[in-house]
Amino acid sequence: MKIAVIGSGYVGLPTACGLASFGNDVVCIDNNEEKLKILNSGTMPLYEEGLQELYEEVKDKLKFSGQTSDINDADLIILAVGTPMADDGSANLQYIFQAAKDITPHLKNDAIVATKSTVPIGTNDEIERIINRSDIHVVSMPEFLREGYALHDFFNPDRIIIGTDNENVYNRIRDIYISHIPAERIIQTNRHSAELIKYASNAFLATKIQFINEISDLCEQIDADVSDVSIGMGMDSRIGRKFLNAGIGYGGSCFPKDTNALEYMARQHGVKLGLVSSTIRGNHDRRFNIASRINDQIKNLDASAKVAVLGLAFKNGTDDIRYSPAIDIISNINYKPIYAYDPKAMQNAKKVLSSNVTYTKSIQECVKGADIIVILTEWPEFKELENAEFEKPTLILDYRNLLDSGKMTIKKNVTYKRIGQK
Structure with missing residues (x-):
């Protein structure tokens, strides 16, 4: 054909x-x-x-x-x-x-x-x-x-x-x-059903992400571990394990756009989608909540400290930064310069982030001598931090729960914090 x-x-x-x-x-x-x-x-x-x-x-x-x-x-x-x-x-x-x-x-x-x-x-x-x-x-x-x-x-x-x-x-x-x-x-199907299947699918997945992020916040207050909760929930075949990874919220070209479009479309037809509306608001607030958490850790640093951020793309496997939570988070960190590295998305990020960001050529260059390391995208190569040695006290804020907490919590000179743990 x-x-x-x-x-x-x-x-x-x-x-x-x-x-x-x-x-x-x-x-x-x-x-x-x-x-x-x-x-x-x-x-x-x-x-x-x-x-x-x-x-x-x-x-x-x-x-x-x-x-x-x-x-x-x-x-x-x-x-x-x-x-x-x-x-x-x-x-x-x-x-x-x-x-x-x-x-x-x-x-x-x-x-x-x-x-x-x-x-x-x-x-x-x-x-x-x-x-x-x-x-x-x-x-x-x-x-x-x-x-x-x-x-x-x-x-x-x-x-x-x-x-x-x-x-x-x-x-x-x-x-x-x-x-x-x-x-x-x-x-x-007929055309209208096909059109709605896509919107309904993406809205459901976005809601699933926002749900586990809210459960993650609760875990941090009651000494539960969101990773264990996610695994336990996901073993139920009615729920499934996918899209139950707590983190910084959804981004990209689809979920933000499609949830808003679905809400707008429903409103035009006199239908209130309360669950979708709540998901949109919660996901928007999530990235700024994460930025606030980072700022709480940074506020006592002196001017010579180094802040390193790993990850700019909205998720791993792509160079896409559209509606990336990482971009909004970095834009709201009250410190400069910020050292950043992403294996694929740096050229795109340079087009939208301010000059306060210094881009590095490797993970090693980014994190070398850092006082705080923030993980914002779940690139598998960032797991090499599990085998790294740190010569000075370093706080690692793993907002993707990417690293092995068992390895990181016993590492010399490292204070390790994950999402969804007290």
């Missing part, structure tokens, strides 16, 4: 490379000239585990273009452009509507337009009105790719949702995946 993917971001690129690996001829369209130069040089412009390697394998089946007319022979056009959060919390749909307008003159007869972007209920109805052609089929097909694990999720999806009432269109899309994905994981 010939496929076009509109957008070459954290969703578009893994999707394009994955579909090319299935043997499809794929063209990826983007209007960012700088990004296209990078792509056409053979380099991925973002970090995603395994993406560069997969591209090298499929590059003969994949091309990049800034010309929308290059979709003119595509059987399937996938919309994977951003739907960022507007000031009022709603989803900003200008990019996806513009994409729909741009592709319309170039769509061949009987083409399918599938929306991967996360969009509010009714958005695909509007896309259908924009295209305004009875021979074109508009489908809602939300993505469920986790940043850092996007390729794993593409090739091993929990489900593929195809939102269409047209059985023939459903089967045409299903045929792309059926040789690679178990049939029972491919689900047909």
Whole structure:
């Protein structure tokens, strides 16, 4: 099949490379000239585990273009452009509507337009009105790719949702995946249900994160350990272990945007989503609560002390800093300079953080001689602190519960504090 993917971001690129690996001829369209130069040089412009390697394998089946007319022979056009959060919390749909307008003159007869972007209920109805052609089929097909694990999720999806009432269109899309994905994981719904499945899924996961963070706060007051509580809860198959890691709150391009958009959408329909609203407020407050905790530890330091922060990305496995709690926390630490290191996200962080931050080339350089070390992203390489020696008294604030507390609490010159312990 010939496929076009509109957008070459954290969703578009893994999707394009994955579909090319299935043997499809794929063209990826983007209007960012700088990004296209990078792509056409053979380099991925973002970090995603395994993406560069997969591209090298499929590059003969994949091309990049800034010309929308290059979709003119595509059987399937996938919309994977951003739907960022507007000031009022709603989803900003200008990019996806513009994409729909741009592709319309170039769509061949009987083409399918599938929306991967996360969009509010009714958005695909509007896309259908924009295209305004009875021979074109508009489908809602939300993505469920986790940043850092996007390729794993593409090739091993929990489900593929195809939102269409047209059985023939459903089967045409299903045929792309059926040789690679178990049939029972491919689900047909109507468009509105497909749109809501994505929002409801992300809101539920965000609520789960906020819930365990609140339980973590309680643990700190009653001499319980949130790690043990999480394990005990997660062993219940009705609950599950995933997304029960206490920390600094959720971030990234999805959960903050999608919870706010869902709340806004419900409000527009006269429905109050109290649980979602509480999750949004709690997660917002979480990062500033963490910053306050750090400031309480810093306030007695003299001017020559060194504060080191490990982690800038909103989670490990990505260079994405969008709505990263780490960025807000660092911005609210009352000390300068702050030494920082992240294996992938420093170039992006430099664009938004103040000059009070000094970026280092390695973990070792960042933490050397530090009086306080703060862990804000759960990169596995930060676990090398478990084997490090500290020549001076050092306070380690592990806000991701990444390190082995058994090793850290007996380490010479180290005072070690975790989330969710008294």
